[in-house]
Each structure stands twice: as C-alpha cells, then as structure tokens.
Amino acid sequence: MLEMRCTVAVCWRILCSKSFSSSPVTPNRLAKPPLVCLDRPDIWCPAPFQAEVSSHLRHAYNEHTAAEIDGRSIANDIKATIATEVCNMKNSIKKVPGLGVILVGKRKDSLSFVRIKKKACEQVGITSVVIELPEDCTEDEVLDVVSVLNHKESIHGVLVQLPLPNHLCEEKIINAVNVEKDVDGFHPVNMGNLAMTGREPLFIPCASRGCIEVLNRCNVEILGKKVVVIGRSMIGGLPTSLLLQRHHATVSVVHAFTKNPENITCEADILVSDVGVPNLVRGDWLKPGVVVIDMGSTLVKGENNSESFHVTGDVCYEEAIRKASVISPVPGGVGPVTISMLLLNTVEAAKRAYKWTQ
Numbered sequence: 001m002l003e004m005r006c007t008v009a010v011c012w013r014i015l016c017s018k019s020f021s022s023s024p025v026t027p028n029r030l031a032k033p034p035l036v037c038l039d040r041p042d043i044w045c046p047a048p049f050q051a052e053v054s055s056h057l058r059h060a061y062n063e064h065t066a067a068e069i070d071g072r073s074i075a076n077d078i079k080a081t082i083a084t085e086v087c088n089m090k091n092s093i094k095k096v097p098g099l100g101v102i103l104v105g106k107r108k109d110s111l112s113f114v115r116i117k118k119k120a121c122e123q124v125g126i127t128s129v130v131i132e133l134p135e136d137c138t139e140d141e142v143l144d145v146v147s148v149l150n151h152k153e154s155i156h157g158v159l160v161q162l163p164l165p166n167h168l169c170e171e172k173i174i175n176a177v178n179v180e181k182d183v184d185g186f187h188p189v190n191m192g193n194l195a196m197t198g199r200e201p202l203f204i205p206c207a208s209r210g211c212i213e214v215l216n217r218c219n220v221e222i223l224g225k226k227v228v229v230i231g232r233s234m235i236g237g238l239p240t241s242l243l244l245q246r247h248h249a250t251v252s253v254v255h256a257f258t259k260n261p262e263n264i265t266c267e268a269d270i271l272v273s274d275v276g277v278p279n280l281v282r283g284d285w286l287k288p289g290v291v292v293i294d295m296g297s298t299l300v301k302g303e304n305n306s307e308s309f310h311v312t313g314d315v316c317y318e319e320a321i322r323k324a325s326v327i328s329p330v331p332g333g334v335g336p337v338t339i340s341m342l343l344l345n346t347v348e349a350a351k352r353a354y355k356w357t358q
C-alpha cells in the first residue's frame with residue numbers, strides 16, 4: 001500500500017511538473033521515411049499518409065519454403081514517418097504527442113511490453129509516462145490514475161496494460177478511459193463502431209491495425225479471400241476479425257470450443273492466430289500456399305537455463321514454412337508493427353486534440 005502511495009505521489013508530481021516534457025525527436029536516426037499505408041475501405045477518419053506499395057519480404061530458401069515477413073523493417077519505416085510528423089508538429093505548434101501507460105503489478109511479459117512501448121515513444125519523439133501500481137492496488141486507485149491522465153492536457157493517449165489482476169474489473173477500468181484518448185481502441189464505443197458498418201471508430205486496436213498493415217505492405221490481397229482467425233479476445237482476435245471484414249475478407253473465427261479446428265483452418269487463404277498457445281498451429285492445419293500471420297506472443301522458459309526466457313508465437317514455424325507462401329515470424333513479425341500502430345494512434349489523438357494537420 002505504501003509502495004502504491006509513493007508511486008502515485010511520484011506519478012502525480014511527474015504529471016504536474018514542467019520537466020515532464022518530450023523525449024528527443026530523432027527522425028534522422030531512422031530509415032528514409034516512406035509513406036504509411038493507412039487505407040481502410042470505409043475511410044473512417046482522414047488518413048494522413050498515402051499508401052506506398054513496398055515489399056518487406058525476406059526471400060524463401062527455396063521454392064518449398066515460405067517468404068518471411070520482416071516486421072521490424074515495416075515498423076522502422078512507419079516509425080520514421082511518425083518521427084517526421086512529430087517533428088513537424090513540434091516546429092509548428094510547439095507541442096508533441098503524449099502517451100500515458102498504466103501498469104498494474106509486475107508480470108514479466110507486461111513489464112517487457114511496456115518497456116518496448118516506452119522505448120518506441122522515445123525513438124519518435126512522443127512523450128511517455130508509465131504509472132506503475134502494485135499488484136494489490138484497489139480498483140478506485142486505478143480509476144483515479146485513469147482520471148488524472150484523462151484530464152492531463154499533454155497526454156493524448158491513455159492505455160491500461162492488460163491483463164489486470166483478477167480482483168480488478170477490466171470492464172469498469174476500460175470504460176473509464178476517455179474515448180478520445182483510447183489509443184488501444186478497447187473502449188466499447190470504439191469497439192462498437194468498429195463492429196458497425198459505416199461507423200467510424202476514433203481508434204482501431206493496434207494489433208489488428210498492425211495485421212492489416214503487414215498484409216498491405218506485403219501486397220497480400222484481402223478482399224474476397226477466405227480468412228480464418230484463431231482467437232476471439234478483445235485485444236486480438238475479435239477486432240482483427242471485424243477489421244478483416246471491413247476489408248471485405250470472408251472471415252471464420254476459431255476458438256477454444258471449436259471442434260476439429262484443422263478442418264476450418266485448412267480452407268484458409270490467410271490464417272491469423274492470436275491465442276497464446278505455442279505450436280498450436282501445425283503444418284497439417286494449413287492449405288499449401290496460405291499466408292500465415294502469427295500474432296501469438298508468449299514468453300517461454302529456455303530449455304536448459306530456467307532463468308532465460310524467449311518469446312514464441314502460436315505457429316509451429318518449422319512445419320508451417322513448408323506449407324505457407326508467406327509467414328510472419330515471432331519475434332520480428334506483427335509485434336513490432338503493433339507497437340508502431342500504437343505510436344500512430346497516439347499521434348492521431350494529438351492531432352485531433354490540437355486540430356492540427358500538416
């Protein structure tokens with residue numbers, strides 16, 4: 001409890017202090033900025049960048065193995081564009097976008113994801129503040145921090161790292177995030193608008209947006225394709241299946257209660273997996289030539305040294321590369337692009353807040 005009070009006090013001081021300012025803007029450290037592909041079929045909000053058709057595929061070893069998607073290079077291209085835009089915003093209105101992240105507890109994976117988000121913000125000149133609360137904090141204490149960030153003028157994006165400890169009501173906390181700062185896109189108004197044809201969510205969940213971005217960047221056509229999404233969580237599978245439908249795919253969803261999932265997955269032209277079970281998707285689940293997007297990201301202990309961890313996806317990579325035409329690896333696939341989509345959502349939130357366009 002004392003630890004939490006101290007953390008909140010420190011956070012409050014950080015939020016109120018003048019020294020809570022932007023990290024260095026470093027557009028030149030990154031690759032030449034290409035144009036980010038933000039095309040969406042229903043054009044829900046003004047897309048600030050034009051689409052660039054470029055290839056981010058590493059070639060296959062031979063004709064029997066898949067080409068590998070280079071998610072890090074896609075993410076670097078997007079980050080370079082964002083860094084330039086943040087720089088322009090700073091020069092034009094003396095403001096930079098700000099992201100507030102709330103982290104409850106000390107889960108190893110959450111700590112790692114939050115560290116990655118913070119570093120990515122620094123790379124492009126977005127200010128970030130991470131509010132850490134102890135595992136046993138109360139719901140009211142989390143809601144108080146959400147409220148502070150909601151009201152802070154220099155914070156344009158607010159996100160609560162998930163999952164939360166069981167005693168906290170995720171629904172109540174997500175509902176409390178200002179819908180105009182909901183850069184995760186998990187607020188029911190944003191999620192509802194994503195689900196309803198013709199409506200315009202202010203934000204699209206980052207992993208789902210990342211999935212579409214990766215497919216676009218690798219010139220994989222979505223329209224009219226049979227897509228199977230494994231998983232239906234709020235973070236990953238559900239919004240991804242909705243977004244793919246917006247892009248006119250025919251989408252089937254497989255979940256924990258699906259009987260004989262391989263009978264469904266083997267029909268897919270594009271397979272997206274967001275489950276968190278390593279090696280769930282085997283080679284015999286796949287149609288030859290399928291495009292595989294592995295969104296799973298699970299920390300697993302190394303075999304020999306129990307202290308070492310590595311991140312792994314849902315797809316049995318060695319088997320899948322022999323069936324797929326294109327595959328996203330873990331790490332280095334959709335994950336880094338998800339992070340760059342969070343940066344993009346934060347920039348878009350700041351632009352709306354300041355009514356600023358380049």
Ligand SMILES: NC(=O)C1=CN([C@@H]2O[C@H](COP(=O)(O)OP(=O)(O)OC[C@H]3O[C@@H](n4cnc5c(N)ncnc54)[C@H](OP(=O)(O)O)[C@@H]3O)[C@@H](O)[C@H]2O)C=CC1
Pocket residue numbers: 206207210230231232233234235236237254255256257261274275276277280294295296297298334335338
């Ligand atoms: N790369 C990225 O950008 C992102 C990666 N992730 C990763 O995705 C994974 C899933 O995370 P999250 O969505 O939060 O997890 P959840 O546990 O919330 O959801 C898992 C989903 O998978 C389904 N599922 C579980 N077991 C099976 C099974 N054996 N067969 C088919 N479906 C199954 C569940 O079905 P049911 O609904 O029936 O329970 C549920 O819909 C994690 O590894 C996470 O790190 C998440 C977000 C972004």
Ligand SMILES: Nc1nc(=O)c2c([nH]1)NC[C@@H]1CN(c3ccc(C(=O)N[C@@H](CCC(=O)O)C(=O)O)cc3)C=[N+]21
Pocket residue numbers: 112113116159160161162163184206207235297311330331332333334335336338339
């Ligand atoms: N409020 C909230 N929003 C989220 O968007 C959210 C969340 N909670 N909880 C957990 C999931 C998972 N997720 C990932 C983001 C980046 C990588 C990523 O960058 N992965 C790297 C490797 C990461 C590493 O090395 O640890 C890669 O695949 O190359 C993975 C997974 C976002 N999530």
